[in-house]
Amino acid sequence: MRTVIFRTFAPFITALMVLFSIFVLLRGHNEPGGGFIGGLIAASALAIYGISAGVGPARRALKAHPMSIAAFGLLLAALSGLLSLFTRQAFMTSQWVTIDFLGVAVDLSTPMFFDIGVYLVVVGAIGSIALALEERESD
Amino acid sequence: MAGSSTTVDIAQAMFTEPVAFADWLVIAPSILTIIGGTLCLITRKQTTLAPKLGLFFLGLLVLNNVMLLAEVLKRGVITMVMGNWLPPFGIAFTVDALGATLALVAAIVAFSAGLYASITIDSSGKRYGFYPFLLLMMTGANGAFLTGDIFNMYVWFEVLLISSYGLLVLGNDRAQLDGTVKYGILNLIGTNLFLIATGLLYGQLGTLNMADITMKVRESGVSGPLMTIAVLYFLAFAMKAAAFPVNFWLPSSYHTPRIVVAAVFAGLLTKVGVYALLRTLVMLMPAARTELAEIIAWVAALTMLTGVIGALAQSDLRRMLGYLVISGIGSMLAGIAMGSVLALSGTVFYAVHSILVMTALYMAAGLMAAMAGSYDLRRLGGLYGASPVLAGVFLVLALAVAGLPPFSGFWPKVMLVDAALTLGWNWLAASILVTGFLTSLAVGRVWIYAFWRGGPEGTVDGGSVSLPGGGVLTLGAQGQSTAAVWVPIGILTALVILFGLQPEWMMEVSSRGASGLVDPVGYLRSVFGGGA
């Protein structure tokens, strides 16, 4: 699998896929897409990078351990549900706030943070399984 | 939707009145354990920080569940619907006395295990993630005890199961892999059966909210499809609870993991299955339970007897205890078979007793093996000289598990036997008593061999042999304080003695739980408001 062509192009493919996964994640609120499918795309990007450049470089590129990323995602999802404590509504009641960012009105909401949490859980969990399986293949 | 200008009367779809802070106690066990579990997972490489974080959150969990039980006993059933959607559309967390009691006992056991593990699990086990898995397993267990939605319960079962896989392979030796394969596959089949039944139930009734199901089933009466669903639930949860004849995964896996993992499993996992049986058969489908009563009774009697006979045939202490777990499940099933409030209270009390005593027994077995170097009955001996305290503790636990007074196992058995005699099911009462007798033989033999005799097999009568390591408790690093293993055993044994000497409170709580199952009017009112 480690041909020159694949090795040269894999970083670009990976970068594009990660970008696309974030696009899919963010459009998921009203249109097809969302955290789970976005996470799967990002995890496959990671797997491609792992195949082309080796598992070690892929892990180094991630900086954090994939399981830690998954844990952070779960934490984020749980905390996004917790915000409604302060508005005296039940757990997971969605909260919305519109902020003005460089002249553009941006809607921020707890479902979005929940979805980002799901994205990170999927990237972390599937990525760690994929990397573990690729590691076995090489030795 | 933010930004849209249309106005909608959301009062038709959502709760609009503010939610009391006390209601958050209902969901807090899951949130606390998720937050604690993820923090432990992120910090798991720091082997001194992660256990402290884990214990802190388990402590919070115990505290929260104490308050939750107090609140439930004061106010009755509490409901919180996620996202404020009106039931039956939102996922409801509905907590009654039964769920709150079991959640509290589970939290106490998990805290004890966390403490016990702080020195018995080595640092590679901690780096692998003992604490995150323990906390996430508690997320699953608490969620299953507290949820009021049948599909949500399935999800919590899976959370529980996947974390238990992680705990079970912790250590990665050959026997563990072998045990985990069997445990993993058979339990996955069990949860698939649960899912099948839930899918069929949804097709039949069009709802997943337990209160709604309760009402609709009571309106429609028994029908063929509902009977099928009830049988599927019985099979699925009997598998989870390790009832005869679908219990083979338990003795082939429970002796392989680290002893503290086995302790938590023996205490908790099977009782989650019993809880689910109580919820589905007794509360959701009482008419189907009546039809199945005879079969459940036979399964119960066979589970008790095969369990205890299996225990008598084992020479490995951990495997013997595994069979005793099964035997205890039989007694709980007997209560479900009878279905009267007295019998069901007996089941609930027995579940609490069994969680406490089985965990403590496994922990004590871990100490015995740490002193004598083996779990094999033939190679244990002379432990009385090494640690009279442990001998006393083990004797208390042995008498409790056999159901002898004045310990916690006595009262639920009294309630169950009383209920069986009232119903005229003398053979069931007899099998409970025979099981008690055989259990006392099995555990009495352990006590006599491990503690009373002078040394392992081959020691002359009246002689004594010094144990390897001089019988000194060597756990973890040399010179480390062993308080962290004695305190949890102490807590659990104290509760066993307390419930034995002062059973009234526990009886009261479990009979409230049981009557809430038989006549769930409070449950329905809590979910649907005063009108229902």
Add this chain to the structure above:
Amino acid sequence: MEAGFSVLIGLFFAVGVYLMLSRHIVHILIGITILGNAVNMLIFTAGRLTREVPPVIPPDLYVPAGATANPLPQALVLTAIVISFSFFAFLLVLAFRTYQELGTDDVNEMRVAEPKGEALPPQGY
């Protein structure tokens, strides 16, 4: 349409159960996956099948215009797929590790945890 699906689900169950009766772990795992898919289709069918009407409320209405497909079974199936997928991934890694360690994928030969011919406990007191 439900009747046809029921037959298909039955076939899936049959294949899944048949494979699970095998002694080889790989077969068992494939059987469990097929069983999982059978369960997913069962939930889907239990929610009644309707064609081509996504349950989306148009912007100018408060409720859907007519009868729509039932979204709840789809959500349930999605959840169940995710769960069974992660379980399958875990069990696959576990089976592979077990095969490496024990050198067999035949469950009859997996006797490490419960060795054959274990001696009886001490008899008598």
